[in-house]
Amino acid sequence: xxxxxxxxxxxxxxxxxxxxxxxxxxxxxxxxxxxxxxxxxxxxxxxxxxxxxxxxxxxxxxxxxxxxxxxxxxxxxxxxxxxxxxxxxxxxxxxxxxxxxxxxxxxxxxx
Amino acid sequence: xxxxxxxxxxxxxxxxxxxxxxxxxxxxxxxxxxxxxxxxxxxxxxxxxxxxxxxxxxxxxxxxxxxxxxxxxxxxxxxxxxxxxxxxxxxxxxxxxxxxxxxxxxxxxxx
Numbered sequence: 001x002x003x004x005x006x007x008x009x010x011x012x013x014x015x016x017x018x019x020x021x022x023x024x025x026x027x028x029x030x031x032x033x034x035x036x037x038x039x040x041x042x043x044x045x046x047x048x049x050x051x052x053x054x055x056x057x058x059x060x061x062x063x064x065x066x067x068x069x070x071x072x073x074x075x076x077x078x079x080x081x082x083x084x085x086x087x088x089x090x091x092x093x094x095x096x097x098x099x100x101x102x103x104x105x106x107x108x109x110x111x
Numbered sequence: 112x113x114x115x116x117x118x119x120x121x122x123x124x125x126x127x128x129x130x131x132x133x134x135x136x137x138x139x140x141x142x143x144x145x146x147x148x149x150x151x152x153x154x155x156x157x158x159x160x161x162x163x164x165x166x167x168x169x170x171x172x173x174x175x176x177x178x179x180x181x182x183x184x185x186x187x188x189x190x191x192x193x194x195x196x197x198x199x200x201x202x203x204x205x206x207x208x209x210x211x212x213x214x215x216x217x218x219x220x221x222x
Contacts, residue, residue, distance in 0.1 A: 009130075010128055010130060011128075013128035014128040017122075019120075019121060022120065022197070025201050026201060026204075029200075030204055075205045080201055084195055084198045087127070087191050087195040088195055090136050090140040090191055091140075091188050093141055094140045094186045094188050094191075095188065097140070
């Protein structure tokens, strides 16, 4: 069984539990962007977007690079992979269990 | 692009952002259990576990069945699948982008 750093998962899942932050990640999955570019489609203040970005950075989902006056953000895929792996593991165990149950029912029916 | 019901994802990700709730799901991925059985390994009150279970139910991750006095809980895999699919989609877009970047760099180097 794969072990996952629990605190990292806390931060990643809390970060993606908000629709604005998910939309930011979806934008950055297409290409890196400045904070101004990220904020443009959202009807909220630049300050609010900046807070969301800080939470995504804390979860390790975004890396920021400062070039002159511009802050470029890019997606960091590794934490996404770990979070996916955790969810997948639970689902996989459960599927194995359901398969066993189906086999059991099929055998019982034959008798 | 697959569309996801945003509110459902809010609840699922918020539910799995807590280590106790993740441990409960891991237990239930192995087999259904009563609330008493779920609570046993945790050094917190039955009331605290009950609250965690309610949050997991609200996210659609657990289904409860009352048999006599016992409340049996079992994992509901569908929301896990949807949450995994959302995370996977972001990662996949990003990987495609990285591949394109690598190809671009390789072409530039050849010139």
